[in-house]
Amino acid sequence: MSLSGKNIMRAAAAIISSAALALTAACGSGNDAKSSSANSNDITQQTVAPGKLTIATGDPAYEPWVMNDKPESGKGYEAAVAYAVAEKMGFKKSDVVWTRTTFDSAIAPGAKDWDMNIQQFGITPERKKAVDFSASYYNDSQAIIVKKDGKYAKAKSLNDLKDATIGAMVGTEGYKYAKKIKDDIQTFNDDAAVGQALDAGQIDALVTSTVECVYMVDSDQVKNATVLGRIANSTDPNGMGIVLPKDSKLTAAASKAVKELNADGTIKALQDKWLAEYTTDLAELK
Structure with a gap:
């Protein structure tokens, strides 16, 4: 084969190789886009530590909200509510990571290193300017x-x-x-x-x-x-909510979870278990 023929063969091979690489890259790009799109719809991947749900509470955390200052036990009203909400949102108990914050820092403007914070935060219009809230999980009287x-x-x-x-x-x-x-x-x-x-x-x-x-x-x-x-009739209409960072991608899911737990009786059952001394055990004054 002449030298010019060999050059033509080499050029053709290079063109075919380049086309194959381009096709592979295009397919890969499509798969990456699909994967990215799937992740964007998966709230478990939108957390500060993807796949984990980082929940903050007070330091210390008091009973009956958290028993023995151990939220990871799931014992105490807020600890139990937190795990119930996490499960509704698609997180297993082993996916929940606990951390601690002060009350004031939790509701201050700015970035957070946690996904949700639960420590008897009353829902108020002023606080809503700095943070998001879930639906109420307890309305105190x-x-x-x-x-x-x-x-x-x-x-x-x-x-x-x-x-x-x-x-x-x-x-x-x-x-x-x-x-x-x-x-x-x-x-x-x-x-x-x-x-x-x-x-x-x-x-x-x-x-x-x-x-x-x-x-x-x-x-x-x-x-x-x-x-x-x-x-009698002194229940706070706004109640207490789980705090989330402002404009969190988890806010809608957290609120939906709390509303479902209210609707299916879970919230009432947990209140009866952990908060009887604040509710049914007390006389009502009219």
Whole structure:
């Protein structure tokens, strides 16, 4: 074969090889696009650690929300809710990774190194400017604490407290409902100060969230005290939600999961198991 014939054969082979490579690259590109498209629709791959769901809670985390400060056990109301939500979203229990944050840093603007945060965050319009929320998994009510040996220890209704000196933290739901009992309310800057006033006998009763009331009594923050009962029709309409980073790709799925858990009775069952002392065990005051 002449030299020119060999050159023609080599050129043809090069053209065929280049075409094959181009075809292979095109097929690979198509597969990559399909894979990328599939991943974009898979929320388990949209987390800070793909395939894992990183959930934050407080440090420490308190009972009955998390038992023994061990959220990984799934024991305690919020720990149990977190795992139930994770499962609805497509994550196995072994896929959940726990981390800790402060309350304030969780709801501050900015990037996060976790996917969800659960530690009794009340859903408010102001907080929604900085973070996303799931649907509510618990709607707290307002309750009243009195001294066991006080004048109003046996009160059965809100009307029985109309002559009592009542205290509440200014600007709270507790303050709003205290004003429905009587107009003249003693105001304080925080719940700790209200508790101290009741402990010192400066007021006869205090009004705050039921969760906080039970905690104050159980922890002896107010000594020799009792939760008189929950105020009827005082449930917070906004409730508590799981916090997610602003515009998170997981927000819709987390909200859908909570709504489904409410609809199928799981949320109610977990509340009955872990929060009876805040709900069914307390008298209702009308």
